[in-house]
Amino acid sequence: MTILTIPITFDKSHLITIGEKLYSESIELIRELVNNAYDADATSVRVTIAEDEIIVQDNGSGMDEQGLRQYFNIGSTEKRQHNRSPKFNRIRIGEFGIGKFATLAACGRFEVTSRKDNFAATVTFDKEEWEQSNNHWHLPMRLEAPEILKTNGTTVKLNKLYKKFKLDDVERRILEGVPIKAEHFEVYLNNKKISARFLAGQRIPVFEGSEYGIISGELILVSNTNFIVGGPGIEIKVKGVTIKRDLFGMEINFPQLNLLTGEIHADFLPITSDRTGFIKDSPGYHEFNKVMRGVLQRVLHDIKYWQKQKEKKKNRRIVNATVDKVLNALKKNPELASLIGLPVSPEEEKQKTEGEILPKKPRVKRTPAQKRMVSKILGPSAVVARLKIGKKGISCQLDHFGQDSPESYTESNIIYINLDHPLYVREAKNRERLIVNVARLLTQELTLLKNPKNARQAFDTQSKLLKDTLIDTTP
Ligand SMILES: Nc1ncnc2c1ncn2[C@@H]1O[C@H](COP(=O)(O)OP(=O)(O)OP(=O)(O)O)[C@@H](O)[C@H]1O
Ligand SMILES: [Mg+2]
Known part of the structure; x- marks a missing residue:
């Protein structure tokens, strides 16, 4: 058997190809x-973008020959x-x-000047000259x-330069592509210091161990996707550099995740050059993906809870405002006011402090849904407001009773309002309409407490109370 050898050759032009074709956007040269x-232990880097020149100047270790x-x-x-820098022990x-x-994608010539103690020199790489001198590799x-x-x-x-870069774009690239929060490290762009922006939102710390290394960071849930700059998703960082923004495909089934941003650091992840x-088929990336999907499941759970809290706050504000309006209306309707122990005159107030709140009502037969409403233990998003003067009064309780339960129901001086009723859900989309709806239900229940003789009388009473609730006639 004869074995020959063949040399591996490397075409000179390939060097240009590496620079021009490897990086999908020429602006990535700034990051590189x-x-x-940073790797050379610089404490300050000054990036200058001029009309026909880009300069990146650092005070790092410098280079000798x-x-x-x-x-x-x-x-x-x-x-x-x-893999650690000598002075600051940076990764x-x-x-x-x-x-x-990466510079070669944006320019025809770059020059490196470096000083290390008593040595200083400039090396020039001119693309044209390099390509022309066929066998000359110096x-x-x-x-x-x-x-x-x-x-x-x-x-x-x-x-x-072949390309012009906008300062805003360069700034954004520095913010995400450079460990801008690192100690003893400052980056200036045309003399302006670049600092990390603060984003308002609910913060969720992440700290997960994995077989391959630590996955840590902070997620931020914002109230509007417009607040997220640089595209949707969580920034996945390796050694302080954002490699990708991702929501791990979970945003397709859970669009509420589009409100999630922040950054996750996983230095062990293998990256493309x-x-x-x-490198998605690496075991490290598989593990990372699995851990992050678990994290997002937990976040989804939290988001649900916060949304309930938010809804509760909104309902509470609206109910309180409406209850105040109904109270004022009751003052104008003494025959109904007595139902909740509301005194018609100051003298009566004194007499009324003791005694029954509600007139005794004949026992009514409840439907199963009404039974469920009355026996339900207060849920996490229940809102309770009281229509009261002194210690007496009627409670108004808003809670989730299911979409098949009644809109409202009253028993033992509690008015129940069903947050799941389709009408409530529809009206809840608009603040004004929600107030009208809550006022309608409250006045309806109060009217029914009065045991009207017929439907006509009931509607008349409610209509009057509703008018006094919603239309402020006081001068
Ligand atoms: N600003 C600098 N100060 C001191 N040394 C530098 C500087 N820039 C580059 N070097 C030296 O030149 C080498 C080549 O840099 P280059 O960016 O091409 O590769 P790298 O940083 O090692 O790897 P990568 O391709 O992942 O960036 C570096 O390994 C480093 O030794
Ligand atoms: Mg480099």
């Missing part, structure tokens, strides 16, 4: 350059071997050794006086 500065050679080593494993973001070539390196940079650090300058996706 700023994160290189060896360092600059390392810089242009394609696919360098340096950071995988030393280094870089891992593929190609990030700097780049020009110009030695500089160390003072060319005030401190150790690196400045990358992009010229011959353009940092915009995960």
